[in-house]
Amino acid sequence: MSRNFLLPPVVQAPIGGLATVELVATVSNAGGLGCLALSWTDAHTAADVVMAVKARTTAAFAANFVLAFEPRALPAVLEAGVPVITFSWGLPGALLKTVHSFGAAAGIQVGTVEGAKRALDQDCDFVICQGIEAGGHVQSSIPLRELLPGVVAEAKEVPVVAAGGLADRFDVAEVSSLGARAAMLGTRFVASTESYAHESYKRALIAAGSAATVLTGCFDGGWPYALHRVLRNSTLTNWEAAGCPPSGRRPGEGDAIARQRSGAPVLRYDDAPPNADMSGEVMDCCLYAGAGVSKITAVRSAGVLVKELSGR
Numbered sequence: 001m002s003r004n005f006l007l008p009p010v011v012q013a014p015i016g017g018l019a020t021v022e023l024v025a026t027v028s029n030a031g032g033l034g035c036l037a038l039s040w041t042d043a044h045t046a047a048d049v050v051m052a053v054k055a056r057t058t059a060a061f062a063a064n065f066v067l068a069f070e071p072r073a074l075p076a077v078l079e080a081g082v083p084v085i086t087f088s089w090g091l092p093g094a095l096l097k098t099v100h101s102f103g104a105a106a107g108i109q110v111g112t113v114e115g116a117k118r119a120l121d122q123d124c125d126f127v128i129c130q131g132i133e134a135g136g137h138v139q140s141s142i143p144l145r146e147l148l149p150g151v152v153a154e155a156k157e158v159p160v161v162a163a164g165g166l167a168d169r170f171d172v173a174e175v176s177s178l179g180a181r182a183a184m185l186g187t188r189f190v191a192s193t194e195s196y197a198h199e200s201y202k203r204a205l206i207a208a209g210s211a212a213t214v215l216t217g218c219f220d221g222g223w224p225y226a227l228h229r230v231l232r233n234s235t236l237t238n239w240e241a242a243g244c245p246p247s248g249r250r251p252g253e254g255d256a257i258a259r260q261r262s263g264a265p266v267l268r269y270d271d272a273p274p275n276a277d278m279s280g281e282v283m284d285c286c287l288y289a290g291a292g293v294s295k296i297t298a299v300r301s302a303g304v305l306v307k308e309l310s311g312r
Contacts, residue, residue: 005060005084005105007126007159008033010172010309012302013186014064014086015136015195015288017275021049023194023302025056030306033182035086038073039066046073050080062086062107066137068226071095078102086128089139089226096122107161111140113150126159127151128184133165135187135290137226137271138215140164145178152179167292172309185309187290190273192302198274198282202299204231205287210294219286220247221270228271231287235268257281 012019012027014037024034036053038046046063053061060083065071067090074085074095085099088109092099099106100123108119109128116127129151131144140147144164152160162175163184172183190197191205208231215229218236224247230236238251247253247269256265258280266272266285274282300308 005125007161007182008060009176009182010306011035011062011161011163011182011184012189013136013163013184014062015186015190016273018190018196018273020194020196021052021056023189023192023196024053024061026194026302027189027306028053028057028059028061030303031059031310031312032306033060033062033084034302035062035064036082038063038077039069039071041073043073043076047076047080050077050082054081060084064088066090067092068223074098078104088128088130089137091118091122093122096124109139109163110151111138111147112142113147113154115139116151116154120155120158124158126161126181127155128161128163129180131162131164132215133229133291134163135165135190135213135229135293136288137223137228138164144175148175148178148180165291167290167295169309169311171292171295173311183309187288187293188296188305188309189302190288191296191299192305193299194302196275198276198278200282201274201287204283205289205293205296206298208289208293208296212293213289213291218244219269219271221267221272223271228286228288229290231289231293233283233285233287235284239269257284 010032014035016037027034062084063082064086084105086107105125107126108124110116130140132140159181161182162180252268255268258266261277274285
């Protein structure tokens with residue numbers, strides 16, 4: 001693998017803007033792989049964020065780019081010295097050679113065995129196998145435990161990271177027994193001390209039951225046509241009760257239900273989850289959560305979580 005990178009057993013999913021510098025550094029310092037989400041960050045800011053993480057850890061960490069959007073900040077973060085890049089929602093093509101030219105390792109997220117074949121053909125360093133149980137935006141339509149053995153078999157010696165609905169050390173041990181080299185968890189780290197999630201959102205994750213999540217296309221503002229797994233809330237319930245009408249005809253469409261710290265409005269069907277500085281009706285916003293959310297019962301420090309999830 002590039003730069004002799006060794007994949008840690010626990011990987012923090014990028015979790016959008018909720019992945020703070022502190023969270024990423026804490027995960028990596030504890031022996032996991034922290035991950036920044038930089039798809040929507042300008043190049044200058046993204047490079048500064050990478051340098052801020054490097055100032056807090058000497059361990060490896062990653063930056064994720066969603067290829068449904070132009071990865072404009074990729075050259076800047078590579079120049080800043082990010083050691084690992086992950087790609088999702090597409091195949092990187094020539095971008096992979098760019099990553100390797102900087103000595104960084106690269107992983108590609110897939111949702112099918114055929115997708116794994118194509119990712120491996122591009123000479124990636126590891127594959128992220130995402131199941132339909134994942135929180136946030138979901139590439140796959142296949143349950144993780146059904147998909148994972150086929151991806152592992154296809155990958156052969158290339159490490160596979162399992163993702164989708166994983167929440168505790170028993171989940172990590174199970175996917176390891178199925179051949180995964182590492183487990184990626186998102187919702188579990190949203191409900192961590194270091195995440196940027198709003199406290200009301202964290203409390204909702206802790207209180208959620210086993211049937212609390214749904215895969216939907218409701219919150220499409222900012223990323224149309226991409227299915228996502230969320231907690232049920234009033235926005236979703238009212239939209240479904242109205243017959244799931246299309247964009248432009250939905251209940252309360254255009255309502256500014258919350259505001260960012262900058263004062264920018266958050267509209268009812270935006271794909272932005274509630275962050276710590278958001279005000280207003282934050283629980284009517286998009287509440288990403290994986291299918292394993294009921295196993296999360298307390299907000300914990302990310303460093304403690306990495307050790308627990310690793311069985312240490």
